[in-house]
Amino acid sequence: xxxxxxxxxxxxxxxxxxxxxxxxxxxxxxxxxxxxxxxxxxxxxxxxxxxxxxxxxxxxxxxxxxxxxxxxxxxxxxxxxxxxxxxxxxxxxxxxxxxxxxxxxxxxxxxxxxxxxxxxxxxxxxxxxxxxxxxxxxxxxxxxxxxxxxxxxxxxxxxxxxxxxxxxxxxxxxxxxxxxxxxxxxxxxxxxxxxxxxxxxxxxxxxxxxxxxxxxxxxxxxxxxxxxxxxxxxxxxxxxxxxxxxxxxxxxxxxxxxxxxxxxxxxxxxxxxxxxxxxxxxxxxxxxxxxxxxxxxxxxxxxxxxxxxxxxxxxxxxxxxxxxxxxxxxxxxxxxxxxxxxxxxxxxxxxxxxxxxxxxxxxxxxxxxxx
Amino acid sequence: xxxxxxxxxxxxxxxxxxxxxxxxxxxxxxxxxxxxxxxxxxxxxxxxxxxxxxxxxxxxxxxxxxxxxxxxxxxxxxxxxxxxxxxxxxxxxxxxxxxxxxxxxxxxxxxxxxxxxxxxxxxxxxxxxxxxxxxxxxxxxxxxxxxxxxxxxxxxxxxxxxxxxxxxxxxxxxxxxxxxxxxxxxxxxxxxxxxxxxxxxxxxxxxxxxxxxxxxxxxxxxxxxxxxxxxxxxxxxxxxxxxxxxxxxxxxxxxxxxxxxxxxxxxxxxxxxxxxxxxxxxxxxxxxxxxxxxxxxxxxxxxxxxxxxxxxxxxxxxxxxxxxxxxxxxxxxxxxxxxxxxxxxxxxxxxxxxxxxxxxxxxxxxxxxxxxxxxxxxxxxxxxxxxxxxxxxxxxxxxxxxxxxxxxxxxxxxxxxxxxxxxxxxxxxxxxxxxxxxxxxxxxxxxxxxxxxxxxxxx
Numbered sequence: 001x002x003x004x005x006x007x008x009x010x011x012x013x014x015x016x017x018x019x020x021x022x023x024x025x026x027x028x029x030x031x032x033x034x035x036x037x038x039x040x041x042x043x044x045x046x047x048x049x050x051x052x053x054x055x056x057x058x059x060x061x062x063x064x065x066x067x068x069x070x071x072x073x074x075x076x077x078x079x080x081x082x083x084x085x086x087x088x089x090x091x092x093x094x095x096x097x098x099x100x101x102x103x104x105x106x107x108x109x110x111x112x113x114x115x116x117x118x119x120x121x122x123x124x125x126x127x128x129x130x131x132x133x134x135x136x137x138x139x140x141x142x143x144x145x146x147x148x149x150x151x152x153x154x155x156x157x158x159x160x161x162x163x164x165x166x167x168x169x170x171x172x173x174x175x176x177x178x179x180x181x182x183x184x185x186x187x188x189x190x191x192x193x194x195x196x197x198x199x200x201x202x203x204x205x206x207x208x209x210x211x212x213x214x215x216x217x218x219x220x221x222x223x224x225x226x227x228x229x230x231x232x233x234x235x236x237x238x239x240x241x242x243x244x245x246x247x248x249x250x251x252x253x254x255x256x257x258x259x260x261x262x263x264x265x266x267x268x269x270x271x272x273x274x275x276x277x278x279x280x281x282x283x284x285x286x287x288x289x290x291x292x293x294x295x296x297x298x299x300x301x302x303x304x305x306x307x308x309x310x311x312x313x314x315x316x317x318x319x320x321x322x323x324x325x326x327x328x329x330x331x332x333x334x335x336x337x338x339x340x341x342x343x344x345x346x347x348x349x350x351x352x353x354x355x356x357x358x359x360x361x362x363x364x365x366x367x368x369x370x371x
Numbered sequence: 372x373x374x375x376x377x378x379x380x381x382x383x384x385x386x387x388x389x390x391x392x393x394x395x396x397x398x399x400x401x402x403x404x405x406x407x408x409x410x411x412x413x414x415x416x417x418x419x420x421x422x423x424x425x426x427x428x429x430x431x432x433x434x435x436x437x438x439x440x441x442x443x444x445x446x447x448x449x450x451x452x453x454x455x456x457x458x459x460x461x462x463x464x465x466x467x468x469x470x471x472x473x474x475x476x477x478x479x480x481x482x483x484x485x486x487x488x489x490x491x492x493x494x495x496x497x498x499x500x501x502x503x504x505x506x507x508x509x510x511x512x513x514x515x516x517x518x519x520x521x522x523x524x525x526x527x528x529x530x531x532x533x534x535x536x537x538x539x540x541x542x543x544x545x546x547x548x549x550x551x552x553x554x555x556x557x558x559x560x561x562x563x564x565x566x567x568x569x570x571x572x573x574x575x576x577x578x579x580x581x582x583x584x585x586x587x588x589x590x591x592x593x594x595x596x597x598x599x600x601x602x603x604x605x606x607x608x609x610x611x612x613x614x615x616x617x618x619x620x621x622x623x624x625x626x627x628x629x630x631x632x633x634x635x636x637x638x639x640x641x642x643x644x645x646x647x648x649x650x651x652x653x654x655x656x657x658x659x660x661x662x663x664x665x666x667x668x669x670x671x672x673x674x675x676x677x678x679x680x681x682x683x684x685x686x687x688x689x690x691x692x693x694x695x696x697x698x699x700x701x702x703x704x705x706x707x708x709x710x711x712x713x714x715x716x717x718x719x720x721x722x723x724x725x726x727x728x729x730x731x732x733x734x735x736x737x738x739x740x741x742x743x744x745x746x747x748x749x750x751x752x753x754x755x756x757x758x759x760x761x762x763x764x765x766x767x768x769x770x771x772x773x774x775x776x777x778x779x780x781x782x783x784x785x786x787x788x789x790x791x792x793x794x795x796x797x798x799x800x801x802x803x804x805x806x807x808x809x810x811x812x813x814x815x816x817x818x819x820x821x822x823x824x825x826x827x828x829x830x
Contacts (some may be wrong), residue, residue, distance in 0.1 A: 006632055018556060211819075
């Protein structure tokens with residue numbers, strides 16, 4: 001038998017006593033807890049007129065949370081939704097909220113849209129990063145495009161990568177096309193409850209091209225990471241990448257399409273939308289739901305009929321739940337860039353329709369939470 | 372289940388309190404065994420069949436030994452079952468591929484079908500650990516363990532199950548017979564070890580892996596200096612990766628009231644190759660010494676035989692690491708190194724005249740050179756890397772300065788740790804606290820995704 005088994009404590013240890021561990025843990029927890037709170041003092045968020053989440057920060061939920069806090073603090077009405085609200089094809093001055101502000105004559109509507117988000121992710125976004133908007137007036141956009149096929153609805157069994165996977169429910173309800181291993185999902189569930197993690201992701205997205213520090217140094221081997229943190233966040237008017245073709249859909253070569261609409265009874269995205277409504281109402285938000293306007297000109301006759309049925313189901317549910325809402329008529333065909341995104345003139349027309357809607361007028365006159 | 376993932380954190384947060392509550396009761400061992408099987412089965416529940424087979428074979432072999440006058444057949448049975456399992460899962464593909472290469476070289480128009488077998492994680496570790504018990508009992512160095520649950524817990528104990536240290540029954544099994552005493556100092560010590568291990572793995576090994584993987588995936592696209600730096604980086608990567616795992620394993624064991632053996636002792640501060648192998652993967656080195664080198668005759672059968680035994684042990688050790696000729700060459704290089712330097716390392720000239728720093732650098736250079744064969748995907752790749760390091764032009768390697776800084780800091784730290792300055796550095800509580808805070812925050816804030824498995828899991 002070899003020499004006596006070596007049970008020494010360590011060979012290059014940093015051995016702390018219990019008391020030292022208490023001090024170390026206190027410091028570690030303080031830094032982890034305080035960093036996300038103190039950071040806004042270091043990195044100012046300059047809210048411009050008609051501000052929106054900069055495109056490059058589309059996955060930066062920490063900044064989204066800061067935008068929510070800033071908008072809520074000003075007592076504004078928050079327009080929440082996907083890229084239709086964000087304004088994928090238009091500059092920030094031509095978005096829905098910008099046109100509503102113009103009609104209103106003041107900066108009352110805040111664009112809290114996120115490019116690339118969908119109802120399943122919106123539920124997570126509101127649940128984990130949207131606390132600041134509680135008790136505020138919210139215009140929530142309902143885009144039935146997300147029920148336009150099993151793939152859009154995330155109810156297909158075929159696995160594919162979709163946007164914002166860390167925001168969707170990880171375990172229940174089951175999303176058939178989402179096949180992350182159990183451990184990954186558990187990690188996501190834990191990490192999205194840690195403000196430090198969102199802050200760390202913010203630093204990575206804003207300053208390190210979305211990479212962690214280690215990977216970033218491989219691309220920038222001789223650069224100083226501290227110098228990369230310039231504290232100048234990207235402009236909210238920075239166009240999406242790749243730059244979208246902001247021409248009417250008919251000029252882009254898009255033809256009429258028959259959508260394989262999912263039954264709303266079984267639709268996951270419709271379920272997540274309803275859960276988002278319930279979540280916001282549970283937080284004291286006064287809601288106004290805007291359904292569409294979908295580009296019905298792009299639909300084949302059969303598909304348009306199914307869409308009309310779906311719209312009716314949505315309206316019935318909103319009525320049954322006493323939620324003020326508006327289902328605008330379709331905009332002229334030339335004012336759409338694709339199936340659901342209006343062009344600048346489309347937003348202008350839509351804002352006008354909304355502003356003339358009696359339910360909306362009542363909604364805007366309802367009591368707002370105090371800033 | 373990897374130590375540095377959330378799923379393990381949740382697992383441990385469930386297992387540990389129950390362990391604390393049951394450690395004085397009869398439930399202690401069943402709970403630890405259950406937890407260990409959950410831990411191992413997490414990769415693939417079918418793997419559990421292997422570990423149960425190995426455990427049962429050795430338990431029954433020792434039982435058979437104690438009820439029989441002839442012990443040899445029982446120990447032989449254990450060795451055949453364990454090595455048979457290891458051979459099938461680890462070496463079947465290698466052997467058939469090598470045979471086919473030989474047939475092709477000889478012009479034989481026949482190819483043996485190559486089995487497509489998935490290597491169960493950690494099989495080389497638990498098979499060796501289990502076999503140790505049978506051999507020790509056979510030699511009369513260990514008494515029979517009557518309790519199957521205790522024995523199964525010894526073989527599968529989750530902190531050190533998949534990548535060692537390869538524990539001896541004389542240490543770990545005996546500890547499992549007692550009620551573990553767990554004080555707050557044990558918890559603090561365990562946390563200290565775990566944190567250092569976590570830092571080594573996440574901040575250093577995984578970081579260096581980014582550069583190494585890149586360079587070793589396409590060595591033909593990198594020039595000499597980049598490949599040299601990648602090789603040096605790999606030397607540190609594998610050390611941080613493996614010793615980081617060991618530190619975490621030992622830390623978890625400590626928190627659970629178990630003393631797991633030291634497996635690494637600053638190997639890159641070794642002043643000779645013999646010294647290196649006393650510091651690197653100590654549990655495996657001593658295993659091969661006790662169960663291969665000494666049974667072959669050790670140094671008791673003359674000088675020539677000593678060298679043969681030494682070389683054989685090193686080559687087998689190389690093959691243990693992986694079923695590939697690159698590992699055989701790696702073991703062969705170390706065998707050559709040991710044979711060539713054994714006498715030299717014992718001379719007064721070497722011990723007294725050559726400065727320690729020079730000896731350390733020479734050992735590091737040799738070990739690093741040998742790592743080329745360990746890391747390269749094929750022997751051809753390894754030769755290409757060697758040729759390019761010594762023959763190709765050296766251009767800007769684009770090696771991150773941050774990585775260089777971290778390596779320099781760690782090297783300096785280890786140097787200080789083994790010097791008289793250690794007390795000055797680590798004797799101060801604020802320094803210890805600052806180091807712990809730095810490591811924890813660096814891991815939390817600066818590291819990438821915790822998805823890289825440990826290198827030694829593949830062995």
